[in-house]
Amino acid sequence: MFEYHGWITIRETAANEDDDVRLRQIIDELRLRIAEMADPYLLDLRWMNGEPFIHLGGNPNHRSATDVIDLFEHVAAVAPGSYGLLHMRDDEDPGHENEVRVLRLARGTITQHTEALLSPCIPKLEDPFTG
Template sequence: MFEYHGWVTVWEGSCEAEDDTVLREENCREIQLEIVKHKDNMSRVELFYQNGSPYVRFDGDRNHYKSWVLELFIRIGEIAKGSHGLLYIRDQENSDYDNEFQVWRMARGKVVKMKDSLLSPCDPIIETYEI
């Protein structure tokens, strides 16, 4: 199984400014085009606005790994260089990571892989339970 969940706050620069409205809309149009390229019935990736600010949400549970999920996350940071967010990926077909989540952190548009300490190792933290 391949499970992923994440979010991005879309910012144009390292600090939001009121005069970035035109650039924000251009960036959001480009991000929306990237999302449409990968849209399918088994994933939820959407650009939406809340309180006037743009966000991207990622959610999916698929049978096999799809590289476009991480590629899209990275691409959003390249488009809107001040963006920040997190993407959690669990790929049970990858023996190096089958019992843990990979965490990808975006800060100021740059994406780095981080070690997960909240949900990993999946067994026993989230999979083993007592009745």
């Protein structure tokens, strides 16, 4: 199981002085990429209060069934002023089976961290298996 929940605020630069024409080009390209992903879960790009955001969430059987990490990496490359978080729980991730991991996008860089508020999943989120 690969559960994920995340968001990205899309900005061309960290200076918060985006070129409106370039930002709209980036958004148009991201809309095409999202449409090609054909993700059956939550994947939404929309403008709110004059700023573009991506929201995503899902729970496929395996991590390989989704491109969400690739999407974060792509946004980091084309819009390095963007920032956001992707919380992931992957019971097939060696060494991290009992953790919620956080992918952090900031200033064009992606880093991974353990989410201390939700990890270890057993016992913080679930009881130990007793069967």
